[in-house]
Amino acid sequence: MLQILDHVPSGLLDCASSELADLLGGPTLLHVPGERPEPLHVSVLLHGNETTGWEAVRGLLQGFVNQPLPRAMSVLIGNVEAAQYGQRVLPGQQDYNRVWDGGDSAEHRMAQQVLAEMAPRSPIASIDVHNTSGPNPHYACVNCLDEEHVALARQFSRMLIYLLAPNGLHSMAFSKLCPAVTVECGVPGQSEGVAHAQAYLLQCLTEDLPIPTASVVDDVEIYCTKARVSIPSGMYFSFQDTEAECRIHPELIEHNFQQLPEGTKFGVWGHPDSRLEVEGENGQDLYDVYFENRGHDLVVRRPFFLSMLTLREDIVVQDCLCYLLEPMNQGAESLVSD
Numbered sequence: 495m496l497q498i499l500d501h502v503p504s505g506l507l508d509c510a511s512s513e514l515a516d517l518l519g520g521p522t523l524l525h526v527p528g529e530r531p532e533p534l535h536v537s538v539l540l541h542g543n544e545t546t547g548w549e550a551v552r553g554l555l556q557g558f559v560n561q562p563l564p565r566a567m568s569v570l571i572g573n574v575e576a577a578q579y580g581q582r583v584l585p586g587q588q589d590y591n592r593v594w595d596g597g598d599s600a601e602h603r604m605a606q607q608v609l610a611e612m613a614p615r616s617p618i619a620s621i622d623v624h625n626t627s628g629p630n631p632h633y634a635c636v637n638c639l640d641e642e643h644v645a646l647a648r649q650f651s652r653m654l655i656y657l658l659a660p661n662g663l664h665s666m667a668f669s670k671l672c673p674a675v676t677v678e679c680g681v682p683g684q685s686e687g688v689a690h691a692q693a694y695l696l697q698c699l700t701e702d703l704p705i706p707t708a709s710v711v712d713d714v715e716i717y718c719t720k721a722r723v724s725i726p727s728g729m730y731f732s733f734q735d736t737e738a739e740c741r742i743h744p745e746l747i748e749h750n751f752q753q754l755p756e757g758t759k760f761g762v763w764g765h766p767d768s769r770l771e772v773e774g775e776n777g778q779d780l781y782d783v784y785f786e787n788r789g790h791d792l793v794v795r796r797p798f799f800l801s802m803l804t805l806r807e808d809i810v811v812q813d814c815l816c817y818l819l820e821p822m823n824q825g826a827e828s829l830v831s832d
């Protein structure tokens with residue numbers, strides 16, 4: 495399933511995300527040589543509708559058509575089939591960012607092939623570029639809080655999310671090989687997201703890595719993912735329809751990355767004994783920790799920072815409604831090694 499190339503095919507840099515499937519035929523790992531041989535690993539389009547990563551990579555490579563990169567770069571161009579249709583994932587496919595922990599599907603095997611191909615090349619760092627489906631500030635996610643991971647993430651944003659779930663994340667697998675981050679560049683299609691990602695990739699290709707850590711790790715805000723919120727399968731939910739069994743207030747989209755205080759109205763139930771699925775990192779049910787039902791109103795019980803809420807009902811069904819975050823203590827003293 496995985497194609498491995500050691501050259502940039504002609505015409506590739508002219509392709510928009512939706513045109514890559516015709517040229518590449520499937521997920522492709524592209525080794526681009528550079529002056530320093532240990533590569534930076536970059537992955538883009540693990541979600542086919544999240545186009546910023548590809549736009550940043552092709553913009554960067556266009557600037558080096560006539561000169562070598564300062565460092566080799568191995569680019570995984572992921573779900574080009576879904577990208578052709580502007581979809582995160584196609585029906586029948588596994589989510590390309592949930593398959594990095596081993597398994598038997600074609601997508602799981604593709605992930606294992608990428609890891610086997612990259613490990614002997616000793617990548618200096620791994621950067622997985624994504625977009626959020628709702629408006630969020632740009633931030634970086636890490637699965638490990640050692641200084642190298644935090645320093646790599648801080649180069650992108652001072653806002654960091656530390657997460658250990660869901661399973662099968664690209665960055666989680668790569669964090670065993672090298673410092674690895676996921677960067678979230680706002681919604682797709684925004685030029686500032688592309689420019690930010692491109693500048694970050696170029697900086698990582700140019701600078702000495704690992705980045706000196708002392709100067710940067712004091713200056714971060716680290717949030718911890720406490721729970722993932724989804725709609726129970728089969729429950730009719732809507733952001734607008736007052737007849738829905740579960741109606742989530744769409745104005746919450748304005749509060750991504752803000753703290754929702756106790757008592758905030760989050761939604762309205764058709765039946766007052768309904769519940770959302772609020773799953774903690776170890777799979778525990780945290781509904782009663784963060785939410786309560788007051789009659790037909792769904793309200794916040796314990797304050798949290800809202801993250802990645804989307805109004806795309808199809809994404810809510812495919813993935814989840816949002817994540818709940820809490821801040822960790824700020825500064826280097828809060829860093830824990832794992």
Ligand SMILES: [Zn+2]
Nearest residue numbers: 541544624625
């Ligand atoms: Zn994504």
